Amino acid sequence: MFDYLIVGAGFAGSVMAERLATVANKKVLIIDKRDHIGGNTYDYYNHDGILVHKYGPHIFHTNSKEVFDYLGQFTQWRPYEHRVLGSVDGQLVPIPINLDTINKLYGMNLCSDEVEAFLASKAVKLGQIRTSEDVVLSKVGKELYEKFFRSYTRKQWGIDPSELDASVTARIPTRTNRDNRYFTDTYQAMPLHGYTEMFRKMLSHPNIKIMLNADYKEITSMVAYKELIFTGPIDSYFDYCYGKLPYRSIDFKFETYDQEQFQPTGTVNYPNEHPYTRITEFKYLTGQKHSKTSVVYEYPTEHGDPYYPIPRPENAEIYKKYQLLAATQAKVHFTGRLGTYRYYNMDQVVAQSLTLFKKLIAEHSPEIHLNGHRKTTSITS
Structure with missing residues (x-):
């Protein structure tokens, strides 16, 4: 018997798993339909030994000290300020404007x-x-x-x-100074050894069991658990009874070049004549030294994995129906970008799951103080 079955091993689910296991001493099974942990932030070394992000570039930034310190338990940070150029009128110019x-x-x-x-x-x-x-x-x-x-x-x-x-x-500012950083958050850094290593440490608790290549609809009939935390698409949980919530996806094309540097900054946007939206060179993000370099071209598409909820009024109305239905589900909790149909950054997903964790503790385990693990350990220490 598990206390919690958590569907999805990205940020939303992994934060919930770690907090419930570490602070509340709950037994957790976290599952994912993919063959890896880390969700869309999963990174790995390619055939040339270059660390790349499988699902496109993920650059961490936040104004939340709580979120930054919480994740800092599982990684050292490499300071990194992302810069973006746009290819406009035959020139490369800073973005944001x-x-x-x-x-x-x-x-x-x-x-x-x-x-x-x-x-x-x-x-x-x-x-x-x-x-x-x-x-x-x-x-x-x-x-x-x-x-x-x-x-x-x-x-x-x-x-x-x-x-x-x-x-x-x-979300995109316009500046009248020469600040060419893409983000201006207080904390801007990358996990020193990559996201996957950070997730590995986050989930390496004896109370946490991990099951990959697993469909939750099959698992729910095979595993005994008390409560469910769902971070997948909320419409799929309810078998699309109110229709399918639309998402945008991306086709990623990876290239490795036999040269140390491909472009003058981490990302170059192509707003106009090219079929792709941007090219990102990973070595800027990771700080890795290598004689070759790897980049990814991004081609947005309506087919494929759900990455970006499409913010339109008619979609918000569909989501509200699912949200009302979700509120009727006893012992089922929804979190994350897909679970709440929100266009969240990584830090916002972490903050959302930390908030849900605090809510569950207040409801179910009042003996655990939120400033401590059974009155002794800080929640973010």
């Missing part, structure tokens, strides 16, 4: 105050911001919207920005 982007594109030499006024002069005055298109037009105007955002968004999401929720492009 900043002072250098504008000066390079337009052949000018503006200062910060001047570029702020320049962007304000280009911005489209809109009464209400409803869509991703509205967000960008109101910040940088039509010309920069066409150069950087429209085609990229169409490729990435399969629909025009005018049909996407404002939250998608609201």
